[in-house]
Amino acid sequence: MSKQLYHQTGNFIRFLLRRDKIRLPIWLFSLIGFTILLTLAMDNLYPTQADRNQLAETMINPAVTAMIGPGYGLDSYTLGAMIAHQMLGITALVVGIMSILLVVRHTRADEEEGRLELFRSLPSGRLTSLAAVLIVMVSIQLLLALTTGFGLYALGFDSLNLEGSLLYGAALGAVGIFFTAITALFAQLSETSRGSIGLSFTVLGLAYLFRAIGDVSNETLSWFSPFGWALGTEVYVNNYWWPLLLTVGVSLVLIILTLYLNAIRDMESGFLPSRPGRKHAAALLQSPTGLVLRLQRTSLVAWSIAMLIFGATYGSVLGDTEAFFEDIEMMEQMLPPIEGVSLTEQFLTMLMTIMALISTVPALMVLFKLKSEENAGRIGHLLSRTISRKQLLASYFLVSVLGGFVMLSCSALGIGLVGISVLDGGISLGTFYQAAIVYLPAIWLMIGFAVLLLGVIPKIAGLAWLYLGYSFVVVYMGGMLQLPNWLEKLTPFGYIPQFPVEEIGFANLSLLSLTAAILMAAGFAGFSKRDIQG
Amino acid sequence: MTILQTGNLTKKFGKFTALDGVDIEVNKGEVYGFIGPNGAGKSTTIRILLGMLKATAGNATIFGLDAWKDAVDIHKRVAYVPGDVNLWPNLTGGEVIDLFLKFRGAKGKGRREELISRFALDPSKKCGTYSKGNRQKIALIAAFSSEADLYILDEPTSGLDPLMERVFQECVMEAKNQGKSVLLSSHILSEVERLCDRVGIIREGKMIETGTLSELRHLTRTNLQVETKEAMTDLSGVKGVHAIKQKGQTLSFQVDTEEMDAVMKHISRYGIVRLESAPPTLEDLFMRHYEGTGKPNRGAGGEA
Numbered sequence A: 001m002s003k004q005l006y007h008q009t010g011n012f013i014r015f016l017l018r019r020d021k022i023r024l025p026i027w028l029f030s031l032i033g034f035t036i037l038l039t040l041a042m043d044n045l046y047p048t049q050a051d052r053n054q055l056a057e058t059m060i061n062p063a064v065t066a067m068i069g070p071g072y073g074l075d076s077y078t079l080g081a082m083i084a085h086q087m088l089g090i091t092a093l094v095v096g097i098m099s100i101l102l103v104v105r106h107t108r109a110d111e112e113e114g115r116l117e118l119f120r121s122l123p124s125g126r127l128t129s130l131a132a133v134l135i136v137m138v139s140i141q142l143l144l145a146l147t148t149g150f151g152l153y154a155l156g157f158d159s160l161n162l163e164g165s166l167l168y169g170a171a172l173g174a175v176g177i178f179f180t181a182i183t184a185l186f187a188q189l190s191e192t193s194r195g196s197i198g199l200s201f202t203v204l205g206l207a208y209l210f211r212a213i214g215d216v217s218n219e220t221l222s223w224f225s226p227f228g229w230a231l232g233t234e235v236y237v238n239n240y241w242w243p244l245l246l247t248v249g250v251s252l253v254l255i256i257l258t259l260y261l262n263a264i265r266d267m268e269s270g271f272l273p274s275r276p277g278r279k280h281a282a283a284l285l286q287s288p289t290g291l292v293l294r295l296q297r298t299s300l301v302a303w304s305i306a307m308l309i310f311g312a313t314y315g316s317v318l319g320d321t322e323a324f325f326e327d328i329e330m331m332e333q334m335l336p337p338i339e340g341v342s343l344t345e346q347f348l349t350m351l352m353t354i355m356a357l358i359s360t361v362p363a364l365m366v367l368f369k370l371k372s373e374e375n376a377g378r379i380g381h382l383l384s385r386t387i388s389r390k391q392l393l394a395s396y397f398l399v400s401v402l403g404g405f406v407m408l409s410c411s412a413l414g415i416g417l418v419g420i421s422v423l424d425g426g427i428s429l430g431t432f433y434q435a436a437i438v439y440l441p442a443i444w445l446m447i448g449f450a451v452l453l454l455g456v457i458p459k460i461a462g463l464a465w466l467y468l469g470y471s472f473v474v475v476y477m478g479g480m481l482q483l484p485n486w487l488e489k490l491t492p493f494g495y496i497p498q499f500p501v502e503e504i505g506f507a508n509l510s511l512l513s514l515t516a517a518i519l520m521a522a523g524f525a526g527f528s529k530r531d532i533q534g
Numbered sequence B: 001m002t003i004l005q006t007g008n009l010t011k012k013f014g015k016f017t018a019l020d021g022v023d024i025e026v027n028k029g030e031v032y033g034f035i036g037p038n039g040a041g042k043s044t045t046i047r048i049l050l051g052m053l054k055a056t057a058g059n060a061t062i063f064g065l066d067a068w069k070d071a072v073d074i075h076k077r078v079a080y081v082p083g084d085v086n087l088w089p090n091l092t093g094g095e096v097i098d099l100f101l102k103f104r105g106a107k108g109k110g111r112r113e114e115l116i117s118r119f120a121l122d123p124s125k126k127c128g129t130y131s132k133g134n135r136q137k138i139a140l141i142a143a144f145s146s147e148a149d150l151y152i153l154d155e156p157t158s159g160l161d162p163l164m165e166r167v168f169q170e171c172v173m174e175a176k177n178q179g180k181s182v183l184l185s186s187h188i189l190s191e192v193e194r195l196c197d198r199v200g201i202i203r204e205g206k207m208i209e210t211g212t213l214s215e216l217r218h219l220t221r222t223n224l225q226v227e228t229k230e231a232m233t234d235l236s237g238v239k240g241v242h243a244i245k246q247k248g249q250t251l252s253f254q255v256d257t258e259e260m261d262a263v264m265k266h267i268s269r270y271g272i273v274r275l276e277s278a279p280p281t282l283e284d285l286f287m288r289h290y291e292g293t294g295k296p297n298r299g300a301g302g303e304a
């Protein structure tokens, strides 16, 4: 092994911080702001113990447990117990996503793009850049843990005591450290940043699924998930610290392995085999749409599988729902049964909205590939040949629309096939599929919005993601936060009929489709007029 | 004094052998030209020398230190310019140059300003907006404004215009005159001919020729164009004569350097009217080595 593996790590840390002087504070502020503001909102909405206990009753069911995790202290649902139940899991998920994106950006992405090469020719150690990234990321998680912890405590609510608040922050930080470690490891194994991101998100998805299935049916399974560990702290109720020690301990082992692998490997190489490519382009590749499909193939296939599994997970929960409610008479009053509609069906609509929102992610990713290709100066290769701008955008657009459809179908199949087998009758596969597919116009509208931005003002195209994020928050938490109804009407997902509970009304659907078409047309017009990079 | 040395350097990528026993030696104050077709193994050799890749077998030392183990100490005295310079799109050229100088531990800014103006670079632009040539200038400025003892340059001019290439050549000569050493891998043979004291040719991972330019010229042929009073009919039978072409009265052909004397004696008998000779170029040398192999490169996926 060589000497001076960490030479000038301090300088590199300063460099990283300067590179991310905007990005890091944005992540931190949004995460902490989200936690603080939401806590205040919850207190506002459920001021008395009676209010909260009532909410708790509606929360005890398998579908909700799968979605957000098991609640603790449900019989005396304090504000602390409530935010630990409602917010910790989802915030931890976002912290995981943040860690994955930031770590890949500073490890494999830099290396793959050849930016590490010049740096490595300077007097810097072989592990300098990796060590710097790990130190920065772990510090960010610590900062997040402490500010969230003290921030919650500083709100001054009785149930948000110091220990619980610090544990709440620490749970988020520990999950962040775990995903920092796992992503850094994959950045050594895979030769590409796409590969590292893909593998890391697979682990994130599996961690969520293990926890979801585990919490509903088999507790042991949850203990294989870092999310299970974070929720297992039973923050504000029992305040167990040891699950976090477990999280950090595992992360430490992963980090040591990562450093070792980085120290012995060649720059720009990995440990996973990369297959040799074809010598000639397949017929499909030779059209622009084919090229887009080919470039996105792995990602689309992976997403389809993920959506199938995701749907299946929710499907497996449905069986427990009805049985569960039979025992609780009170629930009958809370959610008065609608004529001819089972409770399962009511939950189905909620799950469908979420799956439709997630299905939009890969569809938008396809479109945004156009932007990254443009930034990398690669679309000039196509435009300078016989492909027009309209054709080029149309190719991405087609694959995007197709992607949205396939994702939605996969999730519908997943939830439907598993749902039918656990429900033994009641809801047909057709109903499942219809319930999902009615969301297509909402996805189209999101795609249309993205096309508009990419075509007219590509600089701020990221707004499309923000809009999707907004839709997610409003739809996911709207009910719980008792948000005013009009907020939901600002997202296309708020206009979709909640089949099978509601009838499918075609007025809304056609209106959405029409709006989507107008946005797309404007985007196409803009794209054929604006400057192209590269 | 030997500054840089590789002995029997071998590198395998999986089953594929990229380097197969490469020996290079660069002495103090010497400019060493490292030439070979695409995919021959130039960049691989250089990356091993820089401690970025680990050799499968053989040894690579710079300043007597091990290229892999002592990379940090070596890099304190080495400046490197790759053929494909990739930088952080959101930083300006000036920021990147300063960053590199800082990591090098340079006191003051050295020749930064002078070089920026010589290379006509606008250091206030973001790297994302620079062309390939401009990004290369940044690496060149950072390299030449540092006080290195060895410059490792891997096709450093592939994106530069002729004017800038001249500035680059001046910089190399200045470094050489200060007693510094240079390892220059290049495709541009005229550049190598002008700058290099010694040349090594690599093909398919093997060194096939090393020596000074004049030593290597012995291995090649001189181009001659001759017009004689009497028609020369028996030239094709003469030893050491190749590739005869007739254009009107003029014959043009190539002569092996070691047979030059005999050939001149032969043709002088026919009464020389006009004689032109062109010295063998590195290009000829290069081409001769690649002719006959039937394939210009290994087709193993091009450059990395």
Ligand SMILES: Nc1ncnc2c1ncn2[C@@H]1O[C@H](COP(=O)(O)OP(=O)(O)O)[C@@H](O)[C@H]1O
Pocket: A268, A269, B013, B016, B018, B036, B037, B038, B039, B040, B041, B042, B043, B044, B045, B298, B300, B301, B302, B303, B304
């Ligand atoms: N990481 C790698 N994995 C597999 N093959 C490689 C790798 N890097 C380089 N090669 C192969 O090694 C050979 C030498 O490449 P390189 O040193 O870049 O050539 P040059 O710089 O002379 O053009 C090429 O055939 C190239 O495809």
Ligand SMILES: [Mg+2]
Pocket: B042, B043, B044, B083, B154, B155, B303, B304
């Ligand atoms: Mg090369």
